[in-house]
Amino acid sequence: MTAVTVKLTVNGREVELSLEPHERLVDVLRGRLGLTGTKMGCGEGECGACTVIMDGQAVLSCLMLAVQAEGGDILTIEGLAPDGSEAGLHPLQKAFVAEAAIQCGYCTPGMILTAKTLLERDPDPTPQVVKEAIAGNICRCTGYDKPVKAILAAAAEMRAAAQGTTAAATVTAAAIGAPEAVAVPGNVSTTTVAERGES
Amino acid sequence: MRTTFRPAAYLRPGSVEEAVRILTEEPERCRLIAGGTDLLVQKPAEAEILVDVAGLGLGKIALTDGHLRVGAAVTVAELERAEPVLRHPCLTILAEAAGMLGTPGVRNRATIGGNLCNGSPAADLAVAALALGADVEITGPHGVRRMPLTDFFRDVNLTALESGEMVSVVEVPVEPLDPTTAARAAGAFFKLRRHQSSVDIATVNVATVLYLDGGVITDARVALGAVAEVPFVSEAAAAALAGHEPLDEVLRAAGAAAAAETRPISDIRASAEYRREMTAVLVRRALEEAVRRCRA
DSSP, X not given: OOOEEEEEEETTEEEEEEEOTTOBHHHIIIIISOOTTSOOXXXXXXXXXXXXXXXXXXXXXXXXXXXXXXXXXXXXXXXXXTTOOSTTXXXXXXXXXXXXXXXXXXXXXXXXXXHHHHHHHOSSOOHXXXXXXXXXXXXXXXXXXXXXXXXXXXXXXXXXXXXXXXXXXXXXXXXXXXXXXXXXXXXXXXXXXXXXXXX | OOOSOOOSEEEOOSSHHHHHHHHHHSTTTEEEESSOTTHHHHOXXXXXXXXXXXXXXXXXXXXXXXXXXXXXXXXXXHHHHOHHHHHSTTTHHHHHHHHTSSOHHHHTTOBHHHHHHTTOTTOHHHHHHXXXXXXXXXXXXXXXXXXXXXXXXXXXXXXXXXXXXXXXXXXXXXXOOOTTSSEEEEEEEEEEOSSTTSOOOOSEEEEEEEEEETTEEEEEEEEEESSSSSOEEOHHHHHHHTTSOOOHHHHHHHHHHHHHTOOOOOOSSOOHHHHHHHHHHHHHHHHHHHHHHHHO
16 A cells, blocks of 8 residues: 555645545545544435535545545535634524524535535525535435525525625624634635635 | 455556556556546446546647537536537537536536546436547557547447557537528437436436538437447437428437437336337437527
């Protein structure tokens, strides 16, 4: 076995790991970095529970070798609200709570991260676009209605925040920007993920 | 005899030439990896050396003098949203096929090269590229050779790639569209799945490109997937169309001719009989859509 040295950024933190070629990204995130918010479902790219964001794109961490993430900028669900406070939650997370869009919760991290990349690409999606975007995130509690509502609600919240039209929206805007800025002061790469969106 | 997926080495060559050199030295032990979305499902135990071809500069889409050149490492999601693809009434079937391949998460990693080289009989991009008359550029130890995609697929999961070779570019001829003439061209891609809104491999997939001039079909290509051991172009369907007006009975006859050329199997997704019947229906519908787009 030839170990491979891999450098990547995870939730704004640079990490260097010595990895064996067969190790999947999902196993490295969960097993080596302790980021168990990323869930392992089917292991074959069918369920979407292991979705993380790499370089602005939702990817399945069970269908990626960790060595392939060299130089990548990865965001897991932990990085979305790194201070762990309720106020610091991302608008999508708040909307999922408010809409009770969670049953067992296993699909939730993947669904939220997939939705984040959708809203970066399309801030005002139709319900159909939302459904298509989360088509690869399977909920076996079969609760799709509420996640769709939550994503649409978060989209509205984020648009309002972007326009700065209401006091409430201003508070939300601070909530979007604050966690990442607090966790990684001066870290350019995390900002880049948020700004770049999907190509 | 190894039984688990435990590659001993992972290599990241910096150029196509270097990748080919590695591949040529150890052809039996190497497996190429780009997106990995098929490889990590198959987990081949014989893969001892993984050669990552995602960083070889093959990730570009370029429209130049009558050709669309798509690098083998272009992702399905990039193809789905590529401007030169979406803008052209024929090329757009590549984007349509890309948008129906797998899930969004798979599409962000899966590549066109991988979709073709796995040799799946149901490969969505293969069917679209066949209808467009694509060639593949193959780089190997003796340099670059070109091959019509129609010659590339040999059997289930078997392509014409020889030891040490890899697909580097997929090239699609693009005919200039002159709006001042009566000549029109358009394509359509249709995919039948067990549940139409679901994420699934095709039960049957069909792509067509149609050329109309003065109300007559001057040329047509119909490609079929998941109904034979390889995706293929139906010559009989094209023959049933050329020189005719796009009337209902003509499009229907082309569908029947295509269905007669299928060699489907029965499996978990559908029976052979159903696949053959649906080929006729999908080909007719795809042709109707292409005609509609020609006239739009």
